[in-house]
Amino acid sequence: MKHLFPALILLLGLSLQAAAEANISIATDHIQLVLKVKDNGRLYQTYLGERLSAQTDIGLLSQPYGRLSSTGIKGFEAYPVMGTEDYYEPAFELRHTDGHPTSILKYKGHTQEAGHTAITLQDDLYPITVVLHYEVFPREDIIRQWSEITHGEKGRVSIVRYASSMLYFEAPQYFLTEFSGDWAEEMRMSSQQLQYGKKIVDSRLGTRANMFASPFFEVGIGSPVSEDHGTVLMGTLAWTGNFRFTFEVDHDGALRVVSGINPDASTYILKKDDTFRTPDFIFTLSTEGTGLGSRRFQRWALAHRLYKGKDDRLTLLNNWENTYFDFDEKKLTDLFGEAKDLGVDLFLLDDGWFGNKYPRKDDHAGLGDWQVTRSKLPGGIPYLVKAANERGVDFGIWIEPEMVNPKSELAEQHPDWILKWDGREDYYFRNQLVLDLANPKVQDFVFGIVDSLMQENPRIKFMKWDCNSPITNIFSHYEKTEQGNLYVDYVRGLYSVLQRVQERYPDLYLMMCSGGGGRSDYEGLRYFTEFWCSDNTDPVERIFIQWGYSHFMPAKAMCAHVTNWNNRASVKFRVDVAFTGKLGFDIGLKGLSANDMAYCRQAIAEYNRLKPVIFSPELYRLVSPYDGEHCVLERVSEDRSQALVFAYDMHPRYGEQQLPVRLKGLNPDARYRVNEICLMPGQKSRLACSGRTFTGDYLMKVGVTLTSSGELVSHIVELKAEP
Numbered sequence: 001m002k003h004l005f006p007a008l009i010l011l012l013g014l015s016l017q018a019a020a021e022a023n024i025s026i027a028t029d030h031i032q033l034v035l036k037v038k039d040n041g042r043l044y045q046t047y048l049g050e051r052l053s054a055q056t057d058i059g060l061l062s063q064p065y066g067r068l069s070s071t072g073i074k075g076f077e078a079y080p081v082m083g084t085e086d087y088y089e090p091a092f093e094l095r096h097t098d099g100h101p102t103s104i105l106k107y108k109g110h111t112q113e114a115g116h117t118a119i120t121l122q123d124d125l126y127p128i129t130v131v132l133h134y135e136v137f138p139r140e141d142i143i144r145q146w147s148e149i150t151h152g153e154k155g156r157v158s159i160v161r162y163a164s165s166m167l168y169f170e171a172p173q174y175f176l177t178e179f180s181g182d183w184a185e186e187m188r189m190s191s192q193q194l195q196y197g198k199k200i201v202d203s204r205l206g207t208r209a210n211m212f213a214s215p216f217f218e219v220g221i222g223s224p225v226s227e228d229h230g231t232v233l234m235g236t237l238a239w240t241g242n243f244r245f246t247f248e249v250d251h252d253g254a255l256r257v258v259s260g261i262n263p264d265a266s267t268y269i270l271k272k273d274d275t276f277r278t279p280d281f282i283f284t285l286s287t288e289g290t291g292l293g294s295r296r297f298q299r300w301a302l303a304h305r306l307y308k309g310k311d312d313r314l315t316l317l318n319n320w321e322n323t324y325f326d327f328d329e330k331k332l333t334d335l336f337g338e339a340k341d342l343g344v345d346l347f348l349l350d351d352g353w354f355g356n357k358y359p360r361k362d363d364h365a366g367l368g369d370w371q372v373t374r375s376k377l378p379g380g381i382p383y384l385v386k387a388a389n390e391r392g393v394d395f396g397i398w399i400e401p402e403m404v405n406p407k408s409e410l411a412e413q414h415p416d417w418i419l420k421w422d423g424r425e426d427y428y429f430r431n432q433l434v435l436d437l438a439n440p441k442v443q444d445f446v447f448g449i450v451d452s453l454m455q456e457n458p459r460i461k462f463m464k465w466d467c468n469s470p471i472t473n474i475f476s477h478y479e480k481t482e483q484g485n486l487y488v489d490y491v492r493g494l495y496s497v498l499q500r501v502q503e504r505y506p507d508l509y510l511m512m513c514s515g516g517g518g519r520s521d522y523e524g525l526r527y528f529t530e531f532w533c534s535d536n537t538d539p540v541e542r543i544f545i546q547w548g549y550s551h552f553m554p555a556k557a558m559c560a561h562v563t564n565w566n567n568r569a570s571v572k573f574r575v576d577v578a579f580t581g582k583l584g585f586d587i588g589l590k591g592l593s594a595n596d597m598a599y600c601r602q603a604i605a606e607y608n609r610l611k612p613v614i615f616s617p618e619l620y621r622l623v624s625p626y627d628g629e630h631c632v633l634e635r636v637s638e639d640r641s642q643a644l645v646f647a648y649d650m651h652p653r654y655g656e657q658q659l660p661v662r663l664k665g666l667n668p669d670a671r672y673r674v675n676e677i678c679l680m681p682g683q684k685s686r687l688a689c690s691g692r693t694f695t696g697d698y699l700m701k702v703g704v705t706l707t708s709s710g711e712l713v714s715h716i717v718e719l720k721a722e723p
């Protein structure tokens with residue numbers, strides 16, 4: 001035994017030594033992140049950039065460049081904690097049972113298997129374990145990152161900060177692009193230079209990520225963000241709730257990007273041996289601007305994230321803007337016929353079909369009472385599904401299962417299921433309150449809404465799942481003394497319901513909607529086949545909104561409907577804008593002229609023919625609406641044999657110069673036949689390029705004229721490589 005001690009110490013020393021030398025490389029085809037354990041046993045980022053070609057070079061990455069030792073900071077710690085010599089924004093803070101706020105996390109080991117790296121960190125003094133996870137998707141050049149926190153302390157332990165990701169950069173300057181806005185103004189892009197200090201983009205809406213700020217960002221590293229040039233970090237937090245991105249430039253000019261759940265009002269009580277898993281932070285680092293980054297995100301979402309990402313999508317006719325709450329069986333069956341006549345796949349019945357004691361005849365009552373209003377729809381939903389199917393269209397239905405009107409039977413029966421405080425006046429957002437999804441009984445109730453609709457009507461093909469209110473009057477009867485857990489548990493409760501829905505009804509198509517684009521996040525995409533981008537369907541506004549979303553979202557997921565917003569725009573213009581997303585109609589068809597109706601029918605047929613190109617992740621944003629009065633987008637098929645170009649003129653100035661637009665992503669050696677499609681009945685193309693052939697080389701170097709000085713003019717151009 002006596003002789004074992006020196007041997008043990010030697011062994012320990014060796015393993016520490018090995019750990020101190022360990023470089024952990026996390027690489028896709030083009031990106032590399034390198035972490036290293038230093039001699040203090042802690043883990044540091046030594047590199048994040050373009051993939052290094054020689055393995056030996058990784059060994060040279062010992063020091064983070066330019067760190068001043070006088071500050072005490074020893075480098076870019078991979079998961080810095082509160083209370084150490086690092087004085088900037090930490091990733092982690094845990095309050096121990098004895099009140100201590102610090103945990104020094106040291107490297108204990110890691111595994112690397114099938115693209116997944118898991119690094120275990122532990123505190124020497126307290127039983128705290130943090131596992132940092134990194135999953136790489138080499139071909140898509142996407143890295144997915146999250147952490148898992150566990151403790152073995154007896155008593156009340158709370159986690160105060162729990163980031164999903166911490167990344168560092170060193171460059172002379174940084175430029176942030178954020179996507180903010182409001183209801184009907186989603187995804188407004190704006191950019192600013194990051195200077196010393198913090199810039200925070202966050203939200204605190206509880207039920208959704210987005211209303212003012214959306215959970216996406218881009219940071220130009222070294223130069224402003226641009227479409228085809230420069231290094232840009234593009235990231236998103238996959239979380240349907242409060243998020244926070246912190247961008248902090250330190251005294252040395254280094255930038256740290258901290259991403260995770262917004263810890264505000266969310267100090268989380270973590271039970272002994274439970275694991276707290278943070279949401280995914282998903283990112284790419286493009287050295288060829290945001291265009292490449294967007295294609296990577298779209299490709300990844302289609303392959304690995306979006307529900308039914310490889311499947312087809314259904315075009316639809318929605319009745320919301322046509323009838324609002326004012327419909328009956330006769331009106332609806334007529335609309336089924338119209339949907340068929342138009343040529344869409346599905347009819348979507350919106351809000352207003354439920355409630356008996358408090359019928360849902362406007363948005364003041366009935367929410368929560370998911371029984372069909374018998375006086376309005378005596379045959380119930382089965383009658384409607386049958387009638388729609390007999391007319392040759394599928395049937396879909398709107399629900400808003402997480403919400404309740406105070407004027408409802410549900411609110412009368414289960415006041416404790418509602419998030420609201422006692423003894424104060426409630427604040428109603430759209431006359432409603434939010435149910436407490438942290439409560440498993442409420443989860444069962446919400447699942448039961450979908451379940452009973454599906455049990456009664458197995459042929460329902462589609463549901464629009466709405467969520468119109470953020471959490472107001474925050475208090476959960478279920479969480480009792482652990483109110484800090486509510487924001488997180490609400491979202492987890494939602495996921496657990498959605499998981500059950502998906503397992504039970506895997507064929508159901510689901511639209512995620514939240515008073516417009518409030519829910520449009522990457523975790524939602526796991527459960528939903530698509531999302532509602534915005535209640536604003538004015539085509540000019542939609543050009544901007546869809547432009548913003550296209551930075552991260554695939555076209556297949558972005559619901560775009562033709563409506564009556566902005567009647568100054570022709571029906572063709574409105575259809576042509578919706579054509580770039582997941583096409584639908586929410587308009588009274590009887591009000592359309594014969595020509596417009598004929599155009600819509602033709603457009604739907606063309607849309608169905610061209611879906612493989614429209615849904616391709618190969619998007620090239622050619623002319624930005626932010627740069628003037630035009631927007632031009634191009635989608636290229638994966639094999640580059642086909643492409644579609646969408647050109648929109650908004651409100652150009654008189655005599656404005658029209659420059660040729662150079663296309664991108666084509667095969668330079670192929671010869672493409674160019675044809676304007678989707679013309680109005682009797683209309684001839686005015687584009688000089690239509691009907692001619694060009695090499696890909698010519699189209700990409702010289703370009704063709706696609707814009708004009710006409711107001712609200714649109715063109716859809718098809719390119720086909722000749723055999």
Ligand code: GLA
Pocket residue numbers: 320350351363398466468513514515516532535
């Ligand atoms: C939200 C949605 C709309 C519609 C209404 C119904 O506002 O964004 O599309 O479904 O609810 O009340």
